[in-house]
Amino acid sequence: MKSYLNFIFNAHLPFVRHPEYEKFLEEDWLYEAINESYIPLLRMMRKLHAEEVPFKLTFSISPTLACMLSDPLLKERFSAYMEKHIELGEKEVNRLQGREEERLARMYLKILNENYSFWRDECGTDLLKAMNQLNNECCIELITTSATHSYLPLYKNFEIATNAQIETSVINQISTFDRYNGGFWLPECGFYPGLEEILKRHNVSWTSLAAHAFALSPEKVLRGNYAPIQCPNGLYCFARDFNLSSLVWSAEEGYPADPDYREFYRDIGYDLPLDYISPYIHEPNVRVFTGFKYWAITGKTADKVLYNPEKAQAKTKLHAGNFLYNVSSRTRSVDGILDTNPCYTISFDAELFGHWWFEGIAWLENVIRLAAESKDIELTTASDFLTETDRIQKLTPGFSSWGSGGFSQVWNDHSTNAWLLRHCFKSVERMQELAVRFPAQTSLKKRFLSQAARETLLLMASDWPFMIHNHTTEEYALKRITGHIENLNLVYDNMSKNAVNTEWLVKAEKRNNIFPHIDYNIFNPEHLKEPSLVYTAEYQKL
Amino acid sequence: MLLLNIGTLSDSELKYMAEQEGIEDWEDMDRDELIENLEELYGDSSDESSPLYGNYRFVKGLTDVPPGSISLPGVTPLPESYNDTDLYAVIKDSNWAYAMWSISHLKEEELREKSMNLRLRVSAGDHSYDIEVGYEDSSWNIELPWPGKTYTISLIATDKVVDSDGVEGEGTEEEICSAGNLCCPDFYFINHVSQLKNKNTFKLIFDPLFTNGGVLVKNNIVDRIFSQVIADRKKGEKK
Numbered sequence: 207m208k209s210y211l212n213f214i215f216n217a218h219l220p221f222v223r224h225p226e227y228e229k230f231l232e233e234d235w236l237y238e239a240i241n242e243s244y245i246p247l248l249r250m251m252r253k254l255h256a257e258e259v260p261f262k263l264t265f266s267i268s269p270t271l272a273c274m275l276s277d278p279l280l281k282e283r284f285s286a287y288m289e290k291h292i293e294l295g296e297k298e299v300n301r302l303q304g305r306e307e308e309r310l311a312r313m314y315l316k317i318l319n320e321n322y323s324f325w326r327d328e329c330g331t332d333l334l335k336a337m338n339q340l341n342n343e344c345c346i347e348l349i350t351t352s353a354t355h356s357y358l359p360l361y362k363n364f365e366i367a368t369n370a371q372i373e374t375s376v377i378n379q380i381s382t383f384d385r386y387n388g389g390f391w392l393p394e395c396g397f398y399p400g401l402e403e404i405l406k407r408h409n410v411s412w413t414s415l416a417a418h419a420f421a422l423s424p425e426k427v428l429r430g431n432y433a434p435i436q437c438p439n440g441l442y443c444f445a446r447d448f449n450l451s452s453l454v455w456s457a458e459e460g461y462p463a464d465p466d467y468r469e470f471y472r473d474i475g476y477d478l479p480l481d482y483i484s485p486y487i488h489e490p491n492v493r494v495f496t497g498f499k500y501w502a503i504t505g506k507t508a509d510k511v512l513y514n515p516e517k518a519q520a521k522t523k524l525h526a527g528n529f530l531y532n533v534s535s536r537t538r539s540v541d542g543i544l545d546t547n548p549c550y551t552i553s554f555d556a557e558l559f560g561h562w563w564f565e566g567i568a569w570l571e572n573v574i575r576l577a578a579e580s581k582d583i584e585l586t587t588a589s590d591f592l593t594e595t596d597r598i599q600k601l602t603p604g605f606s607s608w609g610s611g612g613f614s615q616v617w618n619d620h621s622t623n624a625w626l627l628r629h630c631f632k633s634v635e636r637m638q639e640l641a642v643r644f645p646a647q648t649s650l651k652k653r654f655l656s657q658a659a660r661e662t663l664l665l666m667a668s669d670w671p672f673m674i675h676n677h678t679t680e681e682y683a684l685k686r687i688t689g690h691i692e693n694l695n696l697v698y699d700n701m702s703k704n705a706v707n708t709e710w711l712v713k714a715e716k717r718n719n720i721f722p723h724i725d726y727n728i729f730n731p732e733h734l735k736e737p738s739l740v741y742t743a744e745y746q747k748l
Numbered sequence: 749m750l751l752l753n754i755g756t757l758s759d760s761e762l763k764y765m766a767e768q769e770g771i772e773d774w775e776d777m778d779r780d781e782l783i784e785n786l787e788e789l790y791g792d793s794s795d796e797s798s799p800l801y802g803n804y805r806f807v808k809g810l811t812d813v814p815p816g817s818i819s820l821p822g823v824t825p826l827p828e829s830y831n832d833t834d835l836y837a838v839i840k841d842s843n844w845a846y847a848m849w850s851i852s853h854l855k856e857e858e859l860r861e862k863s864m865n866l867r868l869r870v871s872a873g874d875h876s877y878d879i880e881v882g883y884e885d886s887s888w889n890i891e892l893p894w895p896g897k898t899y900t901i902s903l904i905a906t907d908k909v910v911d912s913d914g915v916e917g918e919g920t921e922e923e924i925c926s927a928g929n930l931c932c933p934d935f936y937f938i939n940h941v942s943q944l945k946n947k948n949t950f951k952l953i954f955d956p957l958f959t960n961g962g963v964l965v966k967n968n969i970v971d972r973i974f975s976q977v978i979a980d981r982k983k984g985e986k987k
Contacts, residue, residue, distance in 0.1 A: 360838055363929055398839075399931070417965045421953050421973070424896070424934045426943065430952035445956070452959040459961045476761050493764075508759060508779070536955065543948045550956075605839070605933040612967030613841035620846060620889055628848045628887075629826070631836045677789070692823045699824075709821045717820070 209537040210549040210586045214414055216391050217556035218268035218355050220669035221720050225279055231488050232682055236274055237287040242561040245321045248336050250571050255345055261574045262585045264347045266391035268355050269378040273720045275333050288322040294486045306512055307500045314498055338383050347587040349389030350379035357617045357668035359396045367634040368404055370728045373738055376408045380743045387589040393668050395608040402437040408740045412588045414553055415603055417448035418612055422604030432548040435601040443603050444551040444588055451552050453529055461525040462563040465503050466517050469510055472501040522565045526572030530583055546597035616675050623671040629691050636698045637662040641730035654706045655726035657714050658697035665690035837901045837927040842969050845930055847901050848887040864905035872897035896934030902926035935969050941976045
């Protein structure tokens with residue numbers, strides 16, 4: 207039997223863009239992810255492609271991330287971020303001269319210079335273009351996710367809002383990339399029976415679900431997660447393989463916890479005296495990660511041993527081999543039981559690779575190289591695999607997510623974030639009401655209402671309740687939620703008085719400039735009776 | 749996205765975090781106490797999406813957003829309520845939903861004047877049950893005891909009547925607001941555990957749900973199905 211590996215990487219960050227500040231701390235999430243994950247992943251894939259090593263991987267680029275990656279202001283700020291970090295690298299090389307850590311400082315400086323040069327010179331500051339090229343070469347398959355990474359089961363009773371999330375994202379995908387095969391990453395793998403109808407309306411052909419989605423179906427699943435299923439309406443679904451994903455993802459058993467790998471949390475941003483590090487952290491002396499980390503995980507102790515990159519690289523080869531050994535073992539164990547070649551769907555957040563797990567990209571490269579040499583293991587994408595198999599069961603997956611508890615507990619938690627829901631639902635209703643009361647507006651009012659649509663979509667992001675649930679950047683999440691609701695209410699109140707607050711509009715459009723071509727009429731229930739705008743977008747592209 | 753393994757931090761970092769978080773007597777605490785307090789504060793992360801990092805990176809103090817600075821010109825603060833009468837309900841997990849409601853000032857005044865009592869009615873087909881609530885309540889966790897049914901949750905006002913013997917009873921009812929279309933999920937294998945006696949079927953379904961170390965994906969229904977299979981097997985072995 208042959209094993210098919212369907213790797214899916216979810217690249218997503220919430221829309222964080224604050225032109226009103228010279229420097230804004232939460233924007234660093236983007237810069238860190240670009241420098242530590244997206245650029246290194248692209249460089250690795252380009253290298254493999256140049257060497258003609260075959261590979262197939264799937265990347266979901268969230269619309270919020272895509273908008274930020276192409277935003278001129280954020281690009282300018284990323285450039286400043288890189289220059290500042292290169293300056294710190296040079297300072298570190300001098301500080302550590304003659305010490306064991308010096309070669310690590312040099313390593314980081316080299317990576318920073320190479321990444322910056324790749325972004326600026328090779329990609330012309332346009333990472334989406336670089337992704338598009340690999341997409342066109344069919345090395346990767348680019349898919350999308352809901353417009354602002356909204357957790358859709360919360361909005362089950364608000365079809366118009368769910369529809370707006372999906373329609374906006376697919377249109378964004380079609381206009382951003384040359385090729386789109388109809389793959390859709392469900393945020394947090396959140397699915398409920400019925401969602402397939404909205405996805406299919408926008409020509410989505412397949413999606414990926416939580417590990418237990420098939421086991422929790424109201425019908426009997428025949429092949430477990432070893433094969434995709436097809437919903438009665440034709441949408442294909444792939445369920446995550448928890449066993450193989452856990453080899454990377456598990457806190458206890460995962461490869462990234464190996465003592466030889468680099469310790470993420472020991473960073474000079476926290477360890478060095480303020481008078482030295484203050485120009486490279488946030489004002490006023492707010493310590494942050496700088497990316498300069500010299501210690502290995504070692505164990506659950508504060509006494510860390512110095513990081514040894516060669517030793518860590520050797521481990522990535524061992525772990526890649528071990529991963530493929532596990533794949534083969536699983537396949538052998540179902541030989542004679544399964545009536546088709548197994549397809550293992552293995553999905554992760556893209557930022558795990560490089561950012562959290564420094565060696566993760568080297569591990570992935572080794573997996574690809576070893577798989578390329580193997581006759582029994584082949585990397586695939588969902589779209590490609592669907593052309594290879596006819597053993598597909600008709601089944602409706604069960605309500606599920608990959609969050610804690612496996613349902614909606616994380617985003618609907620009465621002790622932390624459930625209070626938000628009434629405001630979110632009321633906002634969606636108000637947006638819908640605006641679209642119904644003021645259809646087909648033009649000029650200033652159209653802009654005003656379309657900005658309200660942007661605010662509504664941004665409010666629906668799964669990131670804000672997630673942060674509140676986990677008590678991480680809780681204050682920021684609260685400010686974002688209240689800010690978007692207040693903005694929507696401003697439009698609601700003004701439109702009720704037949705007025706437009708132009709000062710607000712100009713500033714809001716500049717700040718929350720996501721989805722520049724959005725039409726607020728997508729929130730009008732009448733819109734559900736019309737063909738999806740996705741078909742118009744495809745037609746216009748042709 | 750911003751998660752932290754607290755146990756790996758240095759003592760000075762732990763103290764810094766404890767100070768920022770306002771933990772009392774942090775200066776006198778040893779390393780283990782600091783970790784224990786911080787872990788308690790940040791809770792556990794055990795979801796499928798992020799189990800790699802047991803706890804959370806300290807970021808609360810990093811948000812340098814001055815109060816009110818997010819607002820744009822003309823924006824007024826978030827209202828405490830919208831002065832509407834409505835009820836929303838959303839499914840939370842396999843057998844719980846979360847309901848939230850509001851009653852407009854005018855309506856509430858009217859109900860109070862009539863000394864009406866409030867209750868939530870949870871109904872699914874022929875089944876229903878009531879939960880008494882007060883005027884001060886605005887949300888409730890609702891149990892959905894009948895799998896596979898579609899539920900409606902209604903806020904009902906009832907008045908009291910006293911019969912000739914002086915016994916209090918229920919009088920007229922008025923539905924204030926409701927939310928429907930709440931589908932409580934049904935799971936095939938919960939009702940057909942015996943089909944998992946077949947070792948091949950069991951293997952196909954459960955092998956992808958276990959780590960190599962034997963940890964099952966965290967979900968109460970999967971756990972129930974698995975436990976039932978094991979219990980049935982043990983019964984079979986005894987026989």
